[in-house]
Amino acid sequence: MQRHWSHIVSVFVLAFVAASVVWAEEPGWVRRYDCRLKSGSIVVDGVGDEFAWQIAPEVGEFSRFKSVNYDGDDLTVPNRTTVKMLWDEDNLYFLIAVEDPDIWSTMTAGDKDCLCKEETVEIFIDPDGDAVNYAEIHLNCLNTKNDLCIPQKLGTVTVDWDQAYAWTLEGMQYGVMNYGTVNNRTDIDNGSVFEIAMPWKGFGKVAGSMNIPPRPGDVWRININRYERPTREGEDLSGWAPLERGSFHVPERFGYVRFVDSR
Numbered sequence: 733m734q735r736h737w738s739h740i741v742s743v744f745v746l747a748f749v750a751a752s753v754v755w756a757e758e759p760g761w762v763r764r765y766d767c768r769l770k771s772g773s774i775v776v777d778g779v780g781d782e783f784a785w786q787i788a789p790e791v792g793e794f795s796r797f798k799s800v801n802y803d804g805d806d807l808t809v810p811n812r813t814t815v816k817m818l819w820d821e822d823n824l825y826f827l828i829a830v831e832d833p834d835i836w837s838t839m840t841a842g843d844k845d846c847l848c849k850e851e852t853v854e855i856f857i858d859p860d861g862d863a864v865n866y867a868e869i870h871l872n873c874l875n876t877k878n879d880l881c882i883p884q885k886l887g888t889v890t891v892d893w894d895q896a897y898a899w900t901l902e903g904m905q906y907g908v909m910n911y912g913t914v915n916n917r918t919d920i921d922n923g924s925v926f927e928i929a930m931p932w933k934g935f936g937k938v939a940g941s942m943n944i945p946p947r948p949g950d951v952w953r954i955n956i957n958r959y960e961r962p963t964r965e966g967e968d969l970s971g972w973a974p975l976e977r978g979s980f981h982v983p984e985r986f987g988y989v990r991f992v993d994s995r
Contacts, residue, residue: 763973763987765791768994769948770818770825776929778909780827788816788827791987794958797969809970811923813853813958819991821945823929828853830958832923836915837872843879843897847872847959853926854957856986860940861953863888863983867901867938873924875908881938886981901938903931948993953986 772784796807811831818825830853837850847870848854858866863885870878881899883889906928912921932945943950957971957980971980973987 761974761985763792765789765817765987765989766992766994767817767819767824767989768992770820774818774825774927774929776825776905776907776927778907778925778927780829780909780925780927784818785816785827788818791815791817791956791972794970794972795974797971797975807974810962810968811960813956813970815956815972817954817989819946821932823931825930826855826926826928826956828926828928828956830923830926830960832912832960833920834917834962835873835910835912835921835924836917836961837874837876838915839872839876840874842877846870847876847878850959851961852959854959854980855928856955856957856980856983857935857938857952858954858983858986859935859938859942859952861983861986862940865937865940866983867935869901869904869928869930871906871908871926871928873908873910873914875906877904877906879904882981885983886979900934901930902934902936904934905929946991948991951988951990953983954989955980955986 768788770784771787772782774782774784794809794813796809811833814829816827839845839847839850850872852870852872855869856866864883866882868880868882878897879899879901880896882896883891906926909925911923913919935944942952946952955971955973957969960968960970962968973985975982975985
């Protein structure tokens with residue numbers, strides 16, 4: 733198990749660095765990523781050892797968010813999260829690896845309550861960046877999934893949560909591989925790997941005015957966040973694109989993901 737986790741980590745560390753464009757005069761929160769066209773097959777099982785993932789670049793380091801439980805100035809993430817994305821004509825793919833010395837979650841029923849009450853990774857997708865009808869996907873170490881459609885940025889509208897949870901990203905595949913013992917606080921774990929395939933046809937109203945599937949050069953607004961809870965009362969919030977204090981629901985600050993046809 734230890735050796736296989738080391739392989740997963742090395743896959744991320746040794747990934748080719750994507751060629752990047754220098755964007756002048758941009759705010760410090762801006763994050764950009766070129767999502768490459770998938771090369772070869774992928775089995776969505778949480779292992780992530782396919783060649784396609786090995787050559788995919790990482791999105792970059794996560795930043796810690798200030799919250800009720802953390803108000804310091806050091807935004808370095810205590811436990812690292814690494815993310816890769818790929819796409820093809822059928823799906824948008826994510827591979828998310830989290831370092832976690834104590835893997836735990838108890839929530840096994842999806843679309844009932846926010847998995848953020850425990851440990852979870854979250855993906856926010858607002859393809860056209862209009863802050864209306866954006867997707868929020870949760871996945872925890874027990875392979876429990878929430879998929880929601882948020883009608884409008886939180887704080888600007890009262891959300892009917894039953895209706896939000898009723899939305900489903902049809903056909904989504906997902907899997908998690910844990911490297912450690914889940915819900916055992918007496919040992920030290922390595923972490924978890926989450927693998928997700930989201931069919932373009934499942935986005936529906938979330939896609940807004942964007943092409944389905946995207947065309948090379950199209951840019952979608954996406955962010956990936958993490959709830960790490962070192963204790964059942966505490967929390968470390970982090971994400972790819974730094975957001976505002978206390979909320980992941982800041983669509984105007986999601987990252988810019990450009991779909992490219994290079995492999």
